[in-house]
Structure formats: structure tokens, C-alpha cells
Amino acid sequence: MKAPRGVGGPLGFLSAWGAVVAGLAVGAVVVWTLVAGPVLFSPGALNALSNGRTLGGVGTHAELCARCEACHTMPWSGQTMGSRCVACHTEVRTQISSGVGLHARIAGTTAAPSCRGCHTDHTGPRGVVTYFDHSKLAFTLTGAHRAIACDLCHGNAHTIAEFRSTPRTCFGCHAKNDRHRGTFGRQCDQCHNTSTWTNARFDHSIFPTNHGSQERVPTCKTCHPIDVSRYTCFGCHAHTPSNVVGEHEGQTLQQLQNCIRCHQGGRTEGGG
Amino acid sequence: MAAVSGVYLFVYRGLGALPAASSLFGHGLGTLGVVLMLATETAYSVRKQLPTATWGTNAAWLRFHMVTGLVGPYMVLLHTSMQFRGLAAATTVLMGAVVVSGVIGRYLYTAVPRTQLGPERDALATWHAVHVPLTWALFTFAFMHGLVALYYGALQR
Numbered sequence: 125m126k127a128p129r130g131v132g133g134p135l136g137f138l139s140a141w142g143a144v145v146a147g148l149a150v151g152a153v154v155v156w157t158l159v160a161g162p163v164l165f166s167p168g169a170l171n172a173l174s175n176g177r178t179l180g181g182v183g184t185h186a187e188l189c190a191r192c193e194a195c196h197t198m199p200w201s202g203q204t205m206g207s208r209c210v211a212c213h214t215e216v217r218t219q220i221s222s223g224v225g226l227h228a229r230i231a232g233t234t235a236a237p238s239c240r241g242c243h244t245d246h247t248g249p250r251g252v253v254t255y256f257d258h259s260k261l262a263f264t265l266t267g268a269h270r271a272i273a274c275d276l277c278h279g280n281a282h283t284i285a286e287f288r289s290t291p292r293t294c295f296g297c298h299a300k301n302d303r304h305r306g307t308f309g310r311q312c313d314q315c316h317n318t319s320t321w322t323n324a325r326f327d328h329s330i331f332p333t334n335h336g337s338q339e340r341v342p343t344c345k346t347c348h349p350i351d352v353s354r355y356t357c358f359g360c361h362a363h364t365p366s367n368v369v370g371e372h373e374g375q376t377l378q379q380l381q382n383c384i385r386c387h388q389g390g391r392t393e394g395g396g
Numbered sequence: 397m398a399a400v401s402g403v404y405l406f407v408y409r410g411l412g413a414l415p416a417a418s419s420l421f422g423h424g425l426g427t428l429g430v431v432l433m434l435a436t437e438t439a440y441s442v443r444k445q446l447p448t449a450t451w452g453t454n455a456a457w458l459r460f461h462m463v464t465g466l467v468g469p470y471m472v473l474l475h476t477s478m479q480f481r482g483l484a485a486a487t488t489v490l491m492g493a494v495v496v497s498g499v500i501g502r503y504l505y506t507a508v509p510r511t512q513l514g515p516e517r518d519a520l521a522t523w524h525a526v527h528v529p530l531t532w533a534l535f536t537f538a539f540m541h542g543l544v545a546l547y548y549g550a551l552q553r
Contacts, residue, residue, distance in 0.1 A: 145529040149536035153483065164482045165544045167418065196548065204553045236553065 162192045172249035180212030185245050185253075195245075206237035215282075225283045263292055267318030304353045357383045397467050400425075404474050417477045417484075418549060429471030430538050436464040437531065462502060469495050483544070487537040494534050497527045 157164050172186035180194070188194045197203040210217035219225035220234045232238040242256045254274060258265045269277075277297060281287045291297050294312035301321065308315070315324040347355045357363045368380060379385060404425075407415050415421045440461040443449060452460075469491050480488055501523050508516045 139528070141525075142528055142532040145532040146536040149533040150540070153537070153540055156483075165548070166482055167484075167545070167548075168479070168481070196552065199552075206553065238553075240553070 161190060163190060166192075166246065168246040168251070169248050170245050171247070171251060171253050179214075182212075186249060204236045206232065206239045207235060209239045209243075210234060210237050219282070226281075226287060229284065263290075268320065269318050307353050307355070355384070356381065397470055400467065400471055400474070414477045415474075417475050417479065418545075422475050422477060423545075425471045426475030427542075429468045429475060430542070432464045432468035432471070434535065436461050436468070437535075458505075462498070465495065465498050483537060483541050487534065487541050490530065490534040490537055494527070494530045497523070497530055501527050 153164075166189075170185040170189050172184050174183045177183070182188055195205055195208050197205060197208060210220070216227045216231065216237070216239075217234050219227040220231050220237060222228065227237075230238075230241070243254055245251075245253050247253060256274070278287060278290050281290065293310070294316075295302070295310040298312060302312075315326045317323065342360065344352065346360055347357070349356065349359075358365060358368075363383075365380065368383075369377075404415070407421055415425075417423070417426065436457075440457045443452060443457045444454060472491060473488070476484065476488055501520075504520055504523050508520050
């Protein structure tokens with residue numbers, strides 16, 4: 125062992141003393157591994173979310189936290205991590221071997237499935253373990269769609285046909301969210317984006333609030349006294365029920381309240 | 397350091413969260429940080445051992461060593477995504493110790509005249525006897541961390 129140089133020369137870094145310390149550091153890690161186990165190298169906690177099933181004797185990956193070898197293989201073992209995955213996830217193995225289902229198309233072979241192409245772990249007890257690159261498909265995920273669980277859109281889909289049957293329109297999934305009760309149609313993205321419902325940009329030009337005049341712009345309450353899902357033309361100008369009936373004398377009006385059915389542009393003449 | 401912070405903040409705002417240590421950006425920060433620390437340390441040490449060399453003065457290399465000795469660890473700290481566990485946590489602690497001892501050494505170095513003999517020069521030698529082994533331990537831990545991450549994160553299939 126060489127002591128650090130003192131007076132009379134540069135203080136050296138590349139010394140036997142340094143090599144000894146490096147060796148001690150390696151020894152410390154080895155001892156630490158023997159005492160604490162290989163969890164010393166863990167990059168994060170395993171997923172603790174359960175889907176109610178027991179696979180490979182455990183309900184969640186978190187139960188395997190001290191058994192690295194359950195998923196991680198040694199280079200000389202002849203196994204891959206993917207083969208360890210399908211040892212428990214037998215339904216995926218069945219999909220691959222039978223050639224039926226999503227995994228049959230994208231997950232390689234049963235001997236060496238390419239699970240890591242889409243799945244991971246060590247992202248925390250409630251972390252995301254699937255990061256399927258949805259941008260490679262025709263339906264690109266944007267906004268809030270990027271952060272939600274797959275099954276919110278895909279349910280329990282497993283086969284290609286089931287995945288293809290996933291609704292592609294806003295209304296296909298969000299009919300239950302329509303607070304306008306169908307009044308504004310089904311093209312939600314005319315006003316809304318995929319980030320949040322509340323930051324909508326409503327373009328009222330589809331029914332001019334001023335009826336084409338630049339002088340009088342009514343407030344929202346003028347036409348929507350209850351909420352924006354409902355409107356009324358009565359109470360403005362000469363739009364009283366009796367006047368409207370008088371104006372349409374000789375016509376058969378089925379829906380006296382629903383002016384926009386005929387006056388879609390807010391014009392005087394029907395259909396305008 | 398401001399440039400690194402700027403890029404980091406840009407990525408942070410884009411993601412809405414701290415970039416993960418295992419992401420391409422996170423790995424880039426960690427790798428570049430270590431390369432900076434290692435390259436400057438090696439270059440400075442080699443230059444010191446070659447008094448007749450003409451590629452930069454010792455003083456210039458020491459300044460470079462101090463700058464990259466701060467920027468490198470700063471990048472590694474950002475690489476951690478503020479999560480500390482296991483060997484990676486031990487490596488971060490060691491890195492902090494090396495940086496702190498480096499800062500102490502920088503003031504000790506300027507306080508002790510180069511021609512000074514006696515207790516002051518001995519103090520510098522003693523400091524060096526702490527700073528250098530700490531650095532060796534840090535690089536050893538960092539390499540083990542890197543090798544393990546490389547194997548489990550990329551090579552293992």
C-alpha cells in the first residue's frame with residue numbers, strides 16, 4: 125500500500141492506495157448483498173395492484189419483492205425474462221402458442237416472449253406496468269387518454285377482433301358524460317379536447333348569439349335560463365308563445381319549443 | 397449548470413413530472429454526469445503526473461476539474477429523480493461526500509502556499525488522503541450501479 129504523496133510532488137490519484145479502496149468498495153457491496161439480498165439493486169418497488177387472481181402462487185408482483193430470481197434469470201440458465209413471465213401468465217402463453225389473440229401477433233414465441241417490449245415493473249406499488257406504444261396504431265392517444273388504464277377503453281379485450289371493436293368516436297365511450305343531453309350533437313371535439321372536459325372552446329357561431337347583428341349580444345342566461353343543455357327563444361323580442369303560434373299560422377307545428385329544428389342559423393326563415 | 401437546469405426544466409414541464417431515472421433523458425443525465433466526473437478526474441490526475449506536458453496548465457485543469465466536479469454530480473443528482481434506494485442511494489451519498497470534500501479541498505489548496513512545508517502542507521496531504529479514496533469508492537459504486545442497470549435494464553431478455 126502506497127501512502128499519499130506529501131511534500132515534493134503532485135498528489136496522486138492513480139495509486140495503489142486508490143485500488144485498495146476500490147477493492148474495499150466492491151467487498152462492501154458483496155457483503156451488503158449477502159446481508160440484505162439482491163434487493164440492494166432493485167430500482168423500485170414492484171406492482172401491488174391485484175386483479176383478484178392468483179398466478180404462480182402470488183396475487184401481485186409485490187409479493188415477489190425478495191425473490192428476484194422469480195423473474196430475473198441468470199445468463200447461463202437458458203431462460204429469458206419473457207419465459208419466466210409466461211410461466212405464470214399462462215393465458216398469454218396459450219395465446220402465443222395457439223396463434224389467437226393480441227399477444228399472438230406481438231409477443232414473439234413461447235420460448236422467448238418479448239414481454240419487455242410493452243411491459244415493465246419496479247414502477248412503484250401503483251405504477252403503470254404496460255407502456256404499449258399506441259402511436260403505432262391508427263388511434264393516437266392524446267391528452268387524458270394517455271394516462272388512463274387500457275381496460276377503461278378496451279374492457280377485457282384479448283383478441284384482435286375485441287380490440288378492433290373498441291369505439292373510435294368520442295360519443296362511443298363518452299355518451300354517459302354528455303351533459304348537454306344530445307343538444308349539441310355527438311361531435312364533442314368541435315368544442316372539447318382530450319385533456320379535460322372543462323376547458324372547452326365553444327364556438328357559438330354555429331348559432332349566432334346576436335342573430336347576425338353586431339350591436340346586441342345577449343347573455344348566456346337569455347337563451348339558457350336553466351343550464352346550457354337547454355335553450356328557449358321565448359322571453360326575447362317578440363318571441364312569446366302566442367306570437368310564435370301567430371307567426372306560424374297555417375303550419376302544423378309539432379315542437380313549438382324547438383325553434384332551432386327549423387331555424388338552425390337563427391334566421392327568420394326556416395332552415396336559414 | 398444553468399444550461400443543464402434549463403434543459404431539465406423544459407423536459408420537466410413537458411412531462412408534468414420529474415423525468416424518470418430509467419428514461420432516455422434520465423439515463424443520459426446519469427451517464428453524461430459520470431463521464432464528466434471521470435474524464436476530468438482522469439485528465440487532471442494524468443496531467444499532474446506529467447510536469448513536462450504541454451497540454452494545458454495544471455491550474456487550468458484544476459479549474460476544469462472543479463467545474464465539471466460540480467456539473468457532473470449535479471447531472472447525476474437530476475438523474476436520481478429524487479429517489480434514493482439501495483446501491484444507487486449509497487452512490488449518491490458518496491457523491492455528495494466527494495463534492496463536499498472537494499469544496500473543502502479547494503479552499504485548503506488556495507490557503508496553503510505551494511512552497512509551504514510543515515503542518516499546512518501535511519493538512520493538504522491528509523485532505524487528499526480522504527478525497528481520493530472517497531472518489532475511488534464513488535467510481536467503484538457508480539460503475540457497479542451502471543453495470544447492474546445495463547444488465548437488468550437493457551441486456552437481459
